[in-house]
Amino acid sequence: MLFFVLCVQVAVKVLSEAPPAPPQNIHVDKWNLTWTPATEEGPVNYTVQYRSFDSTVWRNVEACVQINWMYCHVESTKAEAEHGCVMLRVQAGRWGLTSDPAQVCNRHGDSCTPEISLTAQPGSLTVHLNRSHGLALEYGDHAIHRVYYGKEGEPLKEFKDTASSVSIDKLQEGQRYCTKVQYIYYNTLVGLASCTQCELIPESDCNVVFLLQLISKPFLEHHNPICPSPSEERCDVISCISPDDLF
Template sequence: MLFFVLCVQVAVKVLSEAPPAPPQNIHVDKWNLTWTPATEEGPVNYTVQYRSFDSTVWRNVEACVQINWMYCHVESTKAEAEHGCVMLRVQAGRWGLTSDPAQVCNRHGDSCTPEISLTAQPGSLTVHLNRSHGLALEYGDHAIHRVYYGKEGEPLKEFKDTASSVSIDKLQEGQRYCTKVQYIYYNTLVGLASCTQCELIPESGNPPKQTGVIVAVVVVIVMVILSLMVVLLISLRGRIKRCLRPPYQIPQNLISKPFLEHHNPICPSPSEERCDVISCISPDDLF
C-alpha cells in the first residue's frame, strides 16, 4: 500500500513539472473557435490570444482566459485590428505551466483568409486562388498569398509567394501532399491561414478516377441513343419506304412525238398506201 502511494506521489510530481500538450484540431468558423484536448489526463485549462498583423504583441481574449471548456467566441477581436484581420492561438495550462501555442486556421475563406481549391495532376498540384481579394483591392500587389506545402504528416515548411493561382511541380506520384495559404503584406503574415487541405498526386498514365467515370457515363449514353435510333428505324421502315417511293405516272413531256403518232389510231401511218376515192360509177357507163 505504501508503495502504491509513493508511485502516485511521484507521478503527480512528474506531471506537475511537465507542461501540458497543446490542444488539437483548432479551427474557427464564423468567429466560433473550437478545439479538442490532447490525449493526456489531468486538469487542463485554456487561454485564447490574438494579435493584429501590424503588432508583435499577443493579447488575451478577455472572455477566454484559463477556461475549462473547449470553445470561444472571438468576434470581439475583429474591432482590434485593421480590416478585422487578427491572428489567433490557443495555449493549454496546468499548475502554472503552459503548452506551446497552437495556431488557429479558418475553414472558410473570408476577407482575412484566402479561399482555396486544389487540382492534382501527375507530378504536380495546382492551388487555385482568387487574385481580386479584399486586401489586394486595398494594398494592391503588396498583399499576396503565401502557399505552404509538403507531404501529409510532415511540417509544411516549403512555401511559395504568389499573387494568384500557382502550380507546385516535381512532386512524388502516389503520395499525398498538403497545403495551406495565408495572406502576407510586405512579408508580414496577415489574418488566419486556411485550414490544411490534402490531395493524392496521381501516377502517370492512370487518369483520375473522376475522369474515368465521366467517360464511362458518356459511352453508355451514346450507346443507348444509338440503340433507340435503330429500334425506331426498324419499326418505321415501311412508312419510310412509302414516303420515298416515286409516283407511277410518267410525265407527258418524256414521251416523244413520233411515239404518239405511231400509236394514234386516228392519224394514219406514213407507210400506208394513198388511194383516190371514186365518187360515183353508173352501170350504163360500163357498156
C-alpha cells in the first residue's frame, strides 16, 4: 500500500513539472474553432490567441482564456485585422505551465484562406488554386499563395510560392503526399492556412510496348534501326514507354 501511494505521488510530481501536450485536430469551420485534447491524464485548460498579419503580437481571445471546454467562437477577431484576416493558435495549460502553441487551419476557403483541390498523377501532384481571390484583387501580384507539401506523416517543410495553380513534380509513386496552402503578402503569411489535404500518387500504367510497332517504317529507314538487318536474331525492346516519351 505504501509503495502504491509513493508511486502516485511521484506520478503527480512528474506531471506537475512537465507542460501538457498541445491540443490536436484544431480547425475552424465558419468561425467555430474546435479541437481535441492530447491523450494524457490530468486537468488541462485551453487559451485561444490571435494576431493580424501586420503584427507580431499574439493576443488572447477574451471569451476563451483558460477554458475547460474544447471550442471557441472566434468571429469577434475579424474586427481586429485588415480584411478580417487573423491567424489563430491554441495552447493547453496545467498548473501554470503551457504547451507549445498549436496553429489553426481552416476547413473551407474564404477571403482569408485559399480554397484548394488536388489532382494526383504518376510522379506529380497538381494543386488547383484561384488566381482571382480577394487579396489579389486588393494587392495585385504582391498577394500570392504559399503551397507547403511533403509525404504524409512528415512535417510540411517544402514549399512553393505561386500566383496560381502549381504542379509538384518528382514525387514517389505509390506514396501519399500532403499539402496545405496559405496566402502571403510581401513574404508575410496572411490569415489561416487551409487544412492539410493528402492524395495517393498513382503508379504509372505502362504496358510492354515494342518500339518497332510505334515508329513508322520510313523513320526506321532514315535512322539507325534497332535491328540492323533482318538476319539478326536479337532485337532490343523498350519494355515500358509512356505517351509523353513519344513526342
